[in-house]
Amino acid sequence: MRTEDARPVRLKDYRPPDWLVETVELDVSLDPVATRVRAKLKLTPNPRAGAPAPVVLDGDELNLLALAIDGEPLTAERYTVTPDNLTIPQPPQRPFLLHIETVVDPSANTQLIGIYRSGNTYCTQCEAEGFRRITYFPDRPDVMAVYTTRIEADKTEAPVLLANGNLTASGDLADGRHFAVWHDPYPKPSYLFALVGGNLSSVDDRFVTLSGREVALRIYVEPGKEGRCAYAMDSLKRAMRWDEEVFGREYDLDLFMIVTVADFNMGAMENKGLNIFNDKYVLAGTETATDADFAHIEAIIAHEYFHNWTGNRITCRDWFQLCLKEGLTVFRDQEFSSDQRSRPVKRIADVRLLRAQQFTEDAGPLAHPVRPAVYNEINNFYTATVYEKGAEVVRMLNVLLGRQGFRRGMDLYFARHDGRAATVEDFIQCFADANERDLTQFMHWYSQAGTPEVTVTAAYDAKARALRLDVAQAVPPTPGQASKEPMVIPFVIGLIGRDGHDLPLVRDDGAEVERGVLVLTKPAERFTFSGIGQPPVLSLNRAFSAPVKVVANQSSADLRFLAARDSDPFNRWQAVQTLATSLLIDNVAALRGKRELRHDEGLIAALAAILADPALEPAFIGQALTMPGEADIARDIGHDVDPDAIFVARCELREAISERLHPALHDTYRRMSSREPYRPDAASAGRRALKNVCLDLLAATAESSAIALALHQYETADNMTDRMAALATLSLHERPERAEAIEDFYRRFETDPLVVDKWFSLQAMIPEPGTLARVRSLTAHPAFSFTNPNRLRALIGAFAHANQSQFNRADGAGHAFVADTVLALDQKNPQVAARLLSAFKSWRMLEATRRAHAEAALKRVAAREGLSRDVNDIVSRSLGA
């Protein structure tokens, strides 16, 4: 644990490194409890640094065995060493070779950072600061070196030995051991180092690049799981082709490898030439993976592959620039999925995720800018803000500059910064230079936290045939940022005539508005459009062109019109969501005031029209029928939140939809059912998604025939999507069928940990008072494990993050349980513990009783002696200390 050096790190304190590392030669002898690491670093004084400087290397829980300069052992008075630090006060002021020998215990490494074991496989995770748990090193991304890695191991225990780059030598040694040597010709930061040793099987394929080079592709899995890699391999090849076609980026090594492991803190890691994946994001079969799993695999395989250019070839100067690689690469994977699937449906899904996770984060005590200015623990900044809002910022550049202007900026970025460690300023400067635009004000997106609110007021003048729009923007205060500057907001709008066609957008000075983009730059501004012969309906922030909250007070009639007629599919969906949200907020207030609930015939009519529209994609209709989530409603209410009232209001609305649209839902369910063999493509997945939304709504009234239909689907399904959806529907109804189905599901899939995770999550998300007791007892289930992050997230993570009413129980037992788990877990895996604790991110919005319970739970965590830096950071920010 590293609490003692609770050091705030500040962006403004950045200095170039005093020493550079040209080459790293590692010799790693794998052993379950005593892995020996010999490192030979070629250190060179940095010409950009100032006066002669000591060599100061980072470590973390290291044990030094030997130290030498140019082959001469260093006497004890020439250096100081602790587990966390190695200092040579007076090194030679010239290039020299530093030999370091350390020993680490992979089996005792429950943090899963550095070298550890997942099952019997040795693997590594070095981002952000894990390489210092392997050897002493200037462990910062702006130190880029060429790595050669020799690995040796027992040949029966680890017949496969992998590292970054290309294999240059291998062979047998005495005593049943063997070795392999890997060389990576591309200089890289230490966080991209990777090493794997184990008994693995590979699935092999090949890819011929744009310029005709052949690349070998290999996915390594536990023996017996080879049959579940086909979709991941296919996704990889499509991603490689897409990056060539859309961004002109070609792969650069002769070999690209993916290794899957069962114990992994994150989703996946983009190590150069050797991606390491949480097996959840590679392994998929019809009977075990849902459509959502297939879509995730496609997106994450692509994301990690795309990092080869945005992250690896061009890396980050320091960890404040994390969004430079993550926001950009998320944008790239979102675009890839949009091209492979339905663009509007993908956009709706991405915005749902952004609002649920990032808007919520931005509205609470953990709010931070896309590029934070200070951190205590960088592991806590792998957030929705850095990733998802970071991607939105890149997307706004695309909207502002247009497709071609955006591509010009990207081309310049690749040309100017290849092989270097860059900053956000470097990145934005490329778009400014390539397009001759001043993007100074745009930089506020990186420095100001909080979700901007854009308020639109319209006035139509029939005599002048003109429409006046008054647009104001404001960014709410967030921790450490009381007042904000106005942002550059690319706000795409449409004016729709009564016939449903878009009217021309011509400003009163005669200028046509290009691509519908109004560029907002001031706290308040006015736009006047001429030649408008009728009062138009406003379609605002089309395709969600900016990550803002829009306040427009549109009439229910206008929203229904947009739901039926808008040429922008995103805003058709948005109109339904806006109608539903305003109804739900009213009804939450009514429930708390013991008043009668409101019904909205307009919303029901809008849904009926969408269900009946043959031109719409099934996946889109499914999204339109899915009402806003409980966390979203809570965020829109904003204060004095009662999660039980939100839950009840949402149930009432689902019941009303079920009753009023019963025949149409039933008919759609039937039409979307298919006898064809399962295929994971987007069109088939969309039909299943709509079918299962209909099933869930039909069952919302708990009518017996609908429950029987769900049970029938559960029993006869030939794929996991349909089986899981039916089980999820059944799980909402406390009846004997539920218990039987839950037990049956476990018996069918008990040998498959990834499916057992679904079984844990499903039970943790049941929104009823018995769930906490059930979750507690499941922690004693033989299939549960505190040390496997996937199991922990599946059960306790799902309860804390995805069960609003039960995590926030009025008696405080949900908060107390999660706090206890965080405290128990912190000793083993601080990174995963801190992530779990972030479930408290909306505690300040709760009504007084629940808020007091949450505060007490957080204070109890804060009071514990010896907290990790990870948990200490989250708890103190959550409490506002």
Ligand SMILES: [Zn+2]
């Ligand atoms: Zn990434």
